[in-house]
Amino acid sequence: MWYIIGAVAALVLLFLGYSYWMRKQIYREVDRLGRRKSELMHRPVAEEIGKVKGLTISGETEEKFERWRREWDRLVEEELPSVEDDLFEIDELVNRYRFNKAKAGIQEADEKLDRAEQTIDEIVKDVQELIESEEKNRVDIDEAAASYEEAVKVLHEHRRSLGRAASILERQLRGLKNDFITYDEETEAGNYIQAREIVIRLQEQLKLVRWQMEEIPKLLVETEVDLPREINELVRGIEEMKSAGYPLKEEELDNKIQNVRNELHEIGRLLEQLHVEEAAYKLTEVKTSVDEMYTELEEEAEARAFVEQQISSVQEAFENVQHSVADLKAEKEKVEQSYRIPEEELERQNSSEHAYTEVAKQWRVFEDQYEHQKRVFSGLKTELEQVQKRLNDIEADIYHSREVLHSLRKDEIEAVASLKEQRRKLKLAQQKLQKHTLPKVPGVLINEMNEAGEQLDKAARYLEEVPLEMGKVNAAIREAESQVERMENHLAITASQARRAELLIQQCNQFRTQSQTVNETLNEAEAMFREGRYDEAVQKVRPLLERRRPQAVEYVEEEVKQLT
Amino acid sequence: MANKEIYVSLDIGTSCIRVVVGEMANQSLNVLSVGEAASYGLKKGAIVDIDATVKGIQSAVEQAERSCGFAIERVIVGVNGHHVDLQPSHGVVAVSSENREITNEDIDRVIDAAQVVSIPPEREIVDVVPNQFVVDGLDEITDPRGMIGVRLEMDGTIITASKTLLHNLLRCVERAGLEVSDIGLQPLAAGMIAASKDERSLGVALVDIGGGATTLSVFKHGRLQNVSVLPVGGENISNDISVGFRTSTEEAEKVKREHGHAFIDDASDDVSFSIPVIGSDSEETYTQYELAHIIEPRMEEIFEMVAEEMVRLGYNDLPGGFVLTGGTVMMPGALELARDVLNIGVRVAVPDHIGVRSPQYTNTIGLIEFAHRNVKIQGKDVGAAVAPLEEEAPHRKQQQSSTEETASASEKGGNEKGLGKRMKNIFRVFFE
Numbered sequence: 003m004w005y006i007i008g009a010v011a012a013l014v015l016l017f018l019g020y021s022y023w024m025r026k027q028i029y030r031e032v033d034r035l036g037r038r039k040s041e042l043m044h045r046p047v048a049e050e051i052g053k054v055k056g057l058t059i060s061g062e063t064e065e066k067f068e069r070w071r072r073e074w075d076r077l078v079e080e081e082l083p084s085v086e087d088d089l090f091e092i093d094e095l096v097n098r099y100r101f102n103k104a105k106a107g108i109q110e111a112d113e114k115l116d117r118a119e120q121t122i123d124e125i126v127k128d129v130q131e132l133i134e135s136e137e138k139n140r141v142d143i144d145e146a147a148a149s150y151e152e153a154v155k156v157l158h159e160h161r162r163s164l165g166r167a168a169s170i171l172e173r174q175l176r177g178l179k180n181d182f183i184t185y186d187e188e189t190e191a192g193n194y195i196q197a198r199e200i201v202i203r204l205q206e207q208l209k210l211v212r213w214q215m216e217e218i219p220k221l222l223v224e225t226e227v228d229l230p231r232e233i234n235e236l237v238r239g240i241e242e243m244k245s246a247g248y249p250l251k252e253e254e255l256d257n258k259i260q261n262v263r264n265e266l267h268e269i270g271r272l273l274e275q276l277h278v279e280e281a282a283y284k285l286t287e288v289k290t291s292v293d294e295m296y297t298e299l300e301e302e303a304e305a306r307a308f309v310e311q312q313i314s315s316v317q318e319a320f321e322n323v324q325h326s327v328a329d330l331k332a333e334k335e336k337v338e339q340s341y342r343i344p345e346e347e348l349e350r351q352n353s354s355e356h357a358y359t360e361v362a363k364q365w366r367v368f369e370d371q372y373e374h375q376k377r378v379f380s381g382l383k384t385e386l387e388q389v390q391k392r393l394n395d396i397e398a399d400i401y402h403s404r405e406v407l408h409s410l411r412k413d414e415i416e417a418v419a420s421l422k423e424q425r426r427k428l429k430l431a432q433q434k435l436q437k438h439t440l441p442k443v444p445g446v447l448i449n450e451m452n453e454a455g456e457q458l459d460k461a462a463r464y465l466e467e468v469p470l471e472m473g474k475v476n477a478a479i480r481e482a483e484s485q486v487e488r489m490e491n492h493l494a495i496t497a498s499q500a501r502r503a504e505l506l507i508q509q510c511n512q513f514r515t516q517s518q519t520v521n522e523t524l525n526e527a528e529a530m531f532r533e534g535r536y537d538e539a540v541q542k543v544r545p546l547l548e549r550r551r552p553q554a555v556e557y558v559e560e561e562v563k564q565l566t
Numbered sequence: 567m568a569n570k571e572i573y574v575s576l577d578i579g580t581s582c583i584r585v586v587v588g589e590m591a592n593q594s595l596n597v598l599s600v601g602e603a604a605s606y607g608l609k610k611g612a613i614v615d616i617d618a619t620v621k622g623i624q625s626a627v628e629q630a631e632r633s634c635g636f637a638i639e640r641v642i643v644g645v646n647g648h649h650v651d652l653q654p655s656h657g658v659v660a661v662s663s664e665n666r667e668i669t670n671e672d673i674d675r676v677i678d679a680a681q682v683v684s685i686p687p688e689r690e691i692v693d694v695v696p697n698q699f700v701v702d703g704l705d706e707i708t709d710p711r712g713m714i715g716v717r718l719e720m721d722g723t724i725i726t727a728s729k730t731l732l733h734n735l736l737r738c739v740e741r742a743g744l745e746v747s748d749i750g751l752q753p754l755a756a757g758m759i760a761a762s763k764d765e766r767s768l769g770v771a772l773v774d775i776g777g778g779a780t781t782l783s784v785f786k787h788g789r790l791q792n793v794s795v796l797p798v799g800g801e802n803i804s805n806d807i808s809v810g811f812r813t814s815t816e817e818a819e820k821v822k823r824e825h826g827h828a829f830i831d832d833a834s835d836d837v838s839f840s841i842p843v844i845g846s847d848s849e850e851t852y853t854q855y856e857l858a859h860i861i862e863p864r865m866e867e868i869f870e871m872v873a874e875e876m877v878r879l880g881y882n883d884l885p886g887g888f889v890l891t892g893g894t895v896m897m898p899g900a901l902e903l904a905r906d907v908l909n910i911g912v913r914v915a916v917p918d919h920i921g922v923r924s925p926q927y928t929n930t931i932g933l934i935e936f937a938h939r940n941v942k943i944q945g946k947d948v949g950a951a952v953a954p955l956e957e958e959a960p961h962r963k964q965q966q967s968s969t970e971e972t973a974s975a976s977e978k979g980g981n982e983k984g985l986g987k988r989m990k991n992i993f994r995v996f997f998e
Contacts, residue, residue, distance in 0.1 A: 426836040433825075433837070436898055439916070439923055508921035511589065511596035512634060515571075528920060557633060 024101045031108045032089050038115050039085050047074050047122055050129045057136055063192035066132065070125045081118050085111050135194045142201045143185060149208045150178060156215050163219040165226075166274040171211060174276075178207055217278050224285060225269045232292055233262060239299060248302055249375040255295065262291050298380075305379035309372065309386055316386055319393045320365055326400045327358045333407055340470040341410045347403060354399045361392045413472050414465065420479050421461055424486045428454055431486075431493050438497045442534030447496055450489040457482035496536065502562045503531045503539035509554040510547050520546060572598070572952050574630070575933035576623065576641040576744075577752065578735065580608045581777025581801060582893065583622040585630040586922060586930040587638065587952065590938050595931065597921040601630030610797050611648045611779040613734040616741065623742040636952035640747035642937045643739055644929055645692055647753050647781040647793040649728035655680040655694060657720045668701065668710045668718055676720045689726040692749050696722040697789050723789060725751050748937050753783035754790050755932035758939070760889050760915030761785060770886025772915075773872055773904075774929070775894035777801045780868055782875055784884070792879050796871050800894040803864045810860045811852060813841045822897070825854050828865045829899030829906075833858035858899070865900060869907035887911030893926035 051074065054067045088111045095104040154175055161168045181204050188197040240255060265288045272281040334351055337343060368385050371377040377385075408415055432451065435443060461478035464471070507527055514521050523546055530539035548555050571591060577584045585601035603626040607619030627638050657680030661672050677694050685691065699707040701715035710718060732749075739746055753772060761770045769786040780796040800822070807818035821841055827833040837854040876882070887910045890901065895914050904912045916923055917931045 422836065426834075426838065429834045429836050433898060437896070441923070504920055504923075508597055508599065509633070511920070512598045514596055515589070515591050531920070551635065554633075554635070 021099055021101075025096050028092065028096045028101065028104050028108065032092055035085070035108065035111050035115065036089055039082055039089075042115065042118055042122060043078065043082055045122055047125060050126050053133055054129060057132070057192060057194070061192040062196065063132065063194060066128065070129065073121055073125060077118050077121060081114060085114050085118075088114070132194055135198045136189075139185075139189065139194060139197050139201050142205060143182070146201060146204045146208055147182065149205075149212065150175070150182070153208060153211050153215065156212075160215065160219060163222065164215065165218070165222050165270075167214070167218050167222075167276055170274070170276055171215060174207070174211055178204060178211075181207075214276055214278050217282065218273055218276075221269070221273055221278065221281055221285060224289075225266050225273065225281075229262075229266055229285075229288060229292065233259060233266075236292065236295055236299075243299060243302065247375060248306065249378055250299075250302065251378060255298075258291065258295055262288055265291075302379050305383035309379055309382050312386055312390070313372070316390055316393070319390065319397070320361075323358060323361075323393050323396050323400070326397065327355060330400050330403055330407075331355070333404070336468065337407050337410060339468045343407070343410070347406045350399060351403050354396055354403065357392065357396050357399070361389060361396065364389055364392070414470060414475070417461070417465060417472070417475050417479055420483065421458060421465070424454075424458055424479070424482050427486050427490060428458065431490055434497070435493060438500065440496070440500050440534065441532045444496060444534045444536075447489070447492050450485070450492055454482065454485040454489045457485045498562050498565055499536040499540060500531070501565050502558060503527070503536045503543065505558040505561055506540060506543040506547055506555070507531060509551065509558060510543055513546070513550050572636075573934040573937055574638050574641045574747075574952065575644065575750075575930040575937070576626075576739065577644045577929045577933070578608065578613075578619065578623065578738070579605055579646075579776050579893075579929075580611055580779065580799065581605055582926070583619075583626045584927065584930050585623075585626045585638070585641070586927060586934065587630050587634050587636065588919075588931070588934045590934070595919055595934060595938075597919045597931075598636075599630045599634035600921055600927070601626040601628065601633065603629065605777070607738070609778060610799075611646050611776070611781075611795060612731060613738060616734065616738055619738040620741045623738060623744070627742065627744065634952075637954065638744065639953055640745040641739065642748045642750055642933045643735065643746050644750055644752040644755065644933050645727055645732065645735065646776075646779070647751075647783065647795040648779070649731055650692070650751060650753075650793050651689065651726045652790060652793065653683070653724050653726065655683055655720075655722050655724045657682070657722075659718050661715055661718055666714050666716060668713050668715060670711065672718050673699075673711065673720075676718050677722070680720050680722050681724065683724060685724075685726055688729050690729045690732050692725045692727045692732065693751060693754075694722050694724050695754065695790075696720050725754070748940065750933045750936050751790075751793075752929045752933065753781050753793050755936035756891060756915075756928045757783055757785050757790060757932070758936050759917060759932045760891050760928050761886065763788070765886035765889070768886050769881070769884040771872075771876060771881070771884055771888045773888055773890050773892075775799055775868060775890065775892040775900075777893065780872065780892075782872055784876070784879060784881055785886075786881075786884070794875050794879065796868070796875060798864075798868050798871065799892075802868075803861055803894070806860050806864050807857065811841055811850065812843050812845075813850075814844060817841050821857065822861070825857055826861055826897045827854050827858040827899045828861050828897050829902045830855070830858045830862045832899050832902060861897070862899075862903060865894075865897075865903050866907055869904050873908055883910070887913070889913055889915045891915045891925045891928040893924075895925050 051067065051070050054063065054070075057063055088107055092104045092107040092111070095101075095107065157164070157168060157171055157175065164171060181200055185197050185200040185204070188194075188200060237259060240250060240252075244250060244252070265284060269281045269284050269288070272278075272284065330351065334343065334348075364385070368382065368389060371385070372382055428451070435447075435451075457478065461475060461482050464475045464478050467474075507524060510520070510524055510527075514524055523542060527539045527542040530536075530542060544555065547558075572587065572589045574585060574587050577586075581604070583603050583605045587598040587600075588595045589598055590596075603622045605619070605622045607613055607615035607617070607622060613619050627641075631638055657676045657678070659672060659675045659679050661668055662675070663669060663672075676699075677696070680694055681691060698705055698721050699710040700719035700721070701707055701710050701713050702717050704715075707713070736746055736749075753774065756774060757766060757770075757772050760772055766785040767788045769784070772781075772783040772785065774781040774783070777800045778797075779799050782792075782794045782796065783790060784792045803826070804815055804819045804822055807813070807822055808815045811818065811821075813821075818841075821839060825837060825839050833853075833855045835853050835855040838851055839854075840849040840851045842849050872888075876884075888904065888908055890904060890912060891914070894900065895904075901912060901914050914925055915928055916925050917927050919927075919931060922931055
């Protein structure tokens with residue numbers, strides 16, 4: 003029971019506490035709304051609206067002024083007092099513990115205050131805008147007037163450089179003059195916002211006119227002077243190139259030049275009508291077109307230089323390939339008689355021959371076009387590059403084929419290399435013999451040289467035989483090698499012995515006048531030397547010198563050693 | 567050994583300095599030794615570096631000394647054709663002896679009388695070569711000694727050279743510690759052995775292709791008529807090879823000597839050689855045929871210049887043709903090319919003496935033979951050029967230390983006659 007009483011008491015206390023807290027809350031809200039309403043009531047809206055009185059109160063300004071005043075009066079007299087009533091009513095609802103309704107009242111009052119505040123803000127903003135418009139109009143119209151005066155002045159000064167566009171610009175400026183008058187009228191009538199629009203339009207148009215007046219002379223110079231001159235130079239260049247033997251695409255170039263000239267005419271017309279942007283765009287296109295033509299001519303000149311520079315090397319490469327193909331064919335036929343060439347390799351060689359036939363046709367066509375000026379050089383250049391590439395490909399294939407054939411003929415090629423080396427040795431020996439200036443070459447040495455040469459010829463003949471018998475060839479080459487070696491040794495011995503004999507006789511010469519015997523011995527030795535009997539001459543004179551001046555013999559041997 | 571008959575000749579060339587020691591016995595020359603050294607002090611035949619030239623001379627002389635075992639004291643110095651002028655001279659004297667027999671003294675006097683001509687101050691007389699003697703109106707006499715007469719005349723050729731060039735040459739020889747026993751004009755001396763008497767009489771052109779220059783000497787009516795020096799020689803060929811194969815000059819010279827061929831048609835494609843390339847570690851291989859493509863044009867140019875010079879000198883056709891000599895003509899193909907270009911009889915002159923059977927020794931051998939002839943006709947004392955090696959060495963050192971002392975000692979030596987007198991005059995001009 004006590005519990006129930008306790009619980010009821012607690013509930014009552016809780017309700018009382020809640021009611022107390024809610025009332026406090028709502029009172030606080032009511033106070034806030036009261037303060038807000040008071041703030042709105044005391045905002046200097048009337049003063050703000052009063053500033054408009056400094057302007058001409060007529061027309062749009064008057065209309066606005068009246069509207070703002072009515073709005074403000076409505077707020078002060080109706081809207082805000084109704085909020086006061088609402089606040090009293092909320093107080094009463096709170097006292098009757100009708101909190102929900104009080105809350106709804108607070109929300110409604112808050113919304114009313116928001117609307118009122120928004121209206122006030124709009125009024126203040128519009129007022130400020132109106133006033134600022136008037137002020138800005140005054141500044142901007144002065145600037146626009148100055149700009150206008152400047153534009154008129156520039157127009158007069160640069161009338162000639164503006165061409166026919168000057169009269170249109172003049173008309174435009176006259177039209178702008180009317181805008182100034184309209185502006186004044188609107189301002190007089192208090193239509194500051196409309197006046198503002200006129201000022202802005204004036205500014206934009208003046209800016210456009212000033213830009214046109216700046217751009218048109220430049221574009222006109224380019225259209226009427228620069229580009230025509232460039233086109234004339236281009237035409238002259240084309241004529242010069244034609245007379246220098248350049249086969250050009252004349253019709254195409256003539257059309258392009260005519261088009262460019264038409265375009266320039268059109269640009270002139272556009273500029274007269276003040277379609278400056280369009281004219282500028284077209285002018286860029288014309289310039290691009292002229293540049294393209296120049297580039298085309300430059301490419302022709304470069305192509306000609308390339309063709310004339312490369313034609314001899316390609317001709318040479320073509321002839322090399324021609325020889326290579328013929329050599330390969332001959333080599334293949336020869337190899338076929340003694341070796342079996344793989345099918346794959348035969349196909350490659352056939353393919354190379356076919357490719358050569360094709361490139362030969364292409365080369366003849368190219369030569370014909372080049373000699374008779376049937377094609378522009380840029381085309382010839384491309385053709386030449388193709389020929390070059392195809393020749394390189396064929397050359398690479400031929401090289402590969404040769405490698406394959408050489409691998410088949412490994413022994414034969416080694417034999418050829420050996421033969422060549424032996425021939426080189428024989429040739430060197432012959433030259434050495436000539437340089438030694440022997441008074442007489444011993445017959446044995448001459449025979450050995452001849453025999454070595456014959457043996458090499460014999461080996462070479464065997465190498466030419468079909469089918470090839472490598473055993474016979476190798477035997478002949480081995481014989482030739484030993485023959486050449488024998489000859490080289492004999493030559494070295496003969497040369498050193500001749501030198502020895504000559505130096506010994508020379509060293510003995512100082513003793514020649516000492517005795518008749520020495521003189522006679524030396525004469526005999528000299529005769530032997532001159533007859534090519536060098537060993538005998540050495541045998542004859544060496545004892546003579548050893549007896550008289552042994553150190554001279556050592557000197558002679560040193561000299562001979564240096565020779566060998 | 568009769569040292570009187572031993573002569574030493576010195577040929578200072580652009581690429582090589584050569585010394586030959588020879589002994590004249592029974593009118594024939596026996597070569598005793600040869601010395602050879604690379605020459606670095608000359609360019610186009612003119613001395614440009616005295617020290618380098620002196621070093622080259624000493625090296626060549628030492629080599630010759632080592633070979634023969636003698637110390638070389640006096641040398642016959644060869645003067646090349648640079649800035650050499652030939653001018654005719656005539657001298658007349660009365661025979662001085664009471665018995666009217668013509669003596670060496672009369673010949674000295676007539677040669678002195680022939681030298682009394684006006685020569686520019688910058689030139690010096692190198693030699694007077696008698697062409698003929700005339701005794702009492704009887705001409706064509708080669709040796710008048712012992713003849714009886716009253717009036718002795720001599721027609722000769724005075725050879726003058728640039729004083730500066732001669733000074734530099736003699737200065738080098740002196741500084742090398744050698745005494746100049748005679749000065750000989752190389753083209754004249756070479757002509758003595760390279761061309762026969764008949765050739766010299768009919769007309770022959772001697773072409774000496776040396777390292778830095780080519781000397782063209784024309785002989786006609788038995789005497790030297792003209793000497794011209796063309797500024798091209800074997801070194802130009804080496805330079806061409808150096809540029810063509812992008813290798814050093816030393817390598818180019820070596821390749822030229824070992825594999826060079828002057829006639830493309832005869833050059834071999836089988837003979838190949840490798841040479842280092844300048845600016846890289848790699849070697850390039852070339853053939854003799856490729857080398858000949860560099861050598862032949864230059865050799866051809868030399869022969870064409872010779873032909874043009876002949877035309878300029880006024881010789882369109884010489885019966886004796888051309889005789890080639892000098893180190894460069896040793897190159898295989900040079901003779902064939904010369905025949906091809908000059909289109910007239912051409913041969914190579916090679917001395918036939920033991921030890922010097924090569925065209926490069928033509929000048930040195932010629933100098934000895936020419937000097938020996940002068941000894942005979944003019945009574946000069948140019949022999950006794952050597953001494954035992956052990957005794958000579960200190961003497962050489964002394965000479966090297968003071969050239970002036972040597973000159974003065976030479977003056978005091980008392981050999982006032984002939985060449986000695988002329989040498990004294992030359993040194994007086996130079997050193998006073």
